Amino acid sequence: MDDKSIQFMKRMLENSGIGDQSYLPPSTHYIPPSHTLNDARDEADQVIFSSIDDLFAKTRISPDAIDIVVANCTVFSPVPSLADMIVNKYKLRSDVRSIHISGMGCSAGMISVEAAKSLLQVAPQGAHALVVSTEIVSFFKFYTGTNPAMLQPNVLFRMGGAAVLMSTSRSESRFKLMHTVRTITAAQDRSYQCAFQEEDDKGQLGVNLSKDLVSVAGDTLQANITAIGSLVLPLSEQLQFVLSVVARKLLNRKMKPYVPDFRMAFEHFCIHAGGRAVIDAVQRSLSLSDEDVEPSRMTLHRFGNTSSSSVWYELGYIDAKQKFLGSISSFPCEAAKQTHA
Known part of the structure; x- marks a missing residue:
């Protein structure tokens, strides 16, 4: 990476609209950044499990009540899948329906909602679907070349994720899709x-x-x-x-x-x-x-x-x-x- 590329990323960051309190995973703090499979797994554990823990605490829903799990991440598609990581972590039931969506980009969160909606329509009344959306930046290899179009992801993407609970139970729902x-x-x-x-x-x-x-x-x-x-x-x-x-x-x-x-x-x-x-x-x-x-x-x-x-x-x-x-x-x-x- 040459000085021209560094200056390009500096200008882009200054004009990106991103503030200085956004998050990058610890693996990107090294020179050069580390992008190993273990780094990605550590980030996934931190983002996904903390989001789900917070969701269970706020909704007071037991993991045993989860009937469907839909997880999405574009670039990180490990074996076992992120959906299986969730099933294993929370010891979900053996009849839970799980889906992992990868490679679908920034709209994958809404695609996951649509998938959960379809599964809930054929599930028993009162069923619960856990939808988890994230992007694992640690696996998003830091581009070290000089192509401006490929330097942009180095600047734009940040660490984050969300967990959402969907249900066919009207009494438990705040909003209707x-x-x-x-x-x-x-x-x-x-x-x-x-x-x-x-x-x-x-x-x-x-x-x-x-x-x-x-x-x-x-x-x-x-x-x-x-x-x-x-x-x-x-x-x-x-x-x-x-x-x-x-x-x-x-x-x-x-x-x-x-x-x-x-x-x-x-x-x-x-x-x-x-x-x-x-x-x-x-x-x-x-x-x-x-x-x-x-x-x-x-x-x-x-x-x-x-x-x-x-x-x-x-x-x-x-x-x-x-x-x-x-x-x-x-x-x-x-x-x-x-x-x-």
């Missing part, structure tokens, strides 16, 4: 390659964040909100959107499409805290106010990009201010709506 809508664009090469783990021309391994990433995010989000709009928007907004699409096709394809006012359907928004540019792009696309994107910006500043768990940090911020939500995250894009139960 109304809709989940997933849009995946991996069939398009431009989308498929926007975050791609690979070696550079000198054989250095890293994750390449494509220059198309923000525009891909915008396109995927546009498709996703079109799909969820029919479920949540009032008829007046749906009609204006349809008329706008028809007018573009018949009159002028260069005409800007009508952007529905999603604040008529959602009181609050959780935009994945992937970086300042991502939040800015979504804010512009949906014509949101600074107050609407405040949870995302504050999460990015305090915790950095914690990948799939970031929306839960934002929920915590909103909940602490006695607010609640509609949430949107992307690549693939997943939207969910919740209301008070």
